[in-house]
Amino acid sequence: MLIASRLARTTVIVGVNLLAKLIGLTRIILFFCRSEPAREKCLGDQKDLIMKKGRYFALRKGRTSLSGQYYHLIFSVKQRRPIFTDFIRARYLVHLMHRVDMQARAITLSYVVMPDHVHWLIKLNADSVSAVVQRLKSFYTKFEGENIWNKGFNDHGIRSDESLINVARYIVANPLRAGLVDNIGEYPHWDSVWLE
Known part of the structure; x- marks a missing residue:
């Protein structure tokens, strides 16, 4: 039961992270991954881009900056x-x-x-x-x-x-x-x- 629960949770984390990478929605990650250990897994290498001194400073949902735009x-x-x-x-x-x-x-x-x-x-x-x-x-x-x-x-x-x-x-x-x-x-x- 415990293994199935962890597997299901890992699948959700991987799925949420993949969805976020596909459509660039870091807030989805932060919503689904509320505990600190889960957030660490969800954010992975994106953590430095999203967190600064414990505060979130990411661009708003869907906001990007493109040169020439x-x-x-x-x-x-x-x-x-x-x-x-x-x-x-x-x-x-x-x-x-x-x-x-x-x-x-x-x-x-x-x-x-x-x-x-x-x-x-x-x-x-x-x-x-x-x-x-x-x-x-x-x-x-x-x-x-x-x-x-x-x-x-x-x-x-x-x-x-x-x-x-x-x-x-x-x-x-x-x-x-x-x-x-x-x-x-x-x-x-x-x-x-x-x-x-």
Whole structure:
């Protein structure tokens, strides 16, 4: 009975690990392998990628960073404070976006700095999406003197069948949808490589 139980458990662990490797879902492993010994078996050589000082820092389910891939990134200010209504703050953030761009980490295709969040369409060149966003946030935090950002960010990898121009239009139209302006030309904190 004990042998059958161990065999069944090992089969489940191997099956879960194989499933996770096939579809890249480390959270499946962590869900099914709750005890520390089971987690060790499940994670195997992936443990160093997933755990750091006892905390999980893996990318969210399904999130990957591929060089040459296009991403729509959204990140926001803590408590959704409208700090970017201040012209100087908003323009400095735009300057930093171009600074990250100049460091050849990402190419900025379109962006809009809203009062309490940012939409940024990039083509990733180097690093990971997380590293690019972290770099931008840390540069701005040094300017501000305090961390104003919510943890994490939302990202959407643009599929080949999606139109980059349509995503850029969605990004640029945010001030219109929010009712901040009646004409996008009146809003100063946006840009796009596709100007029509």
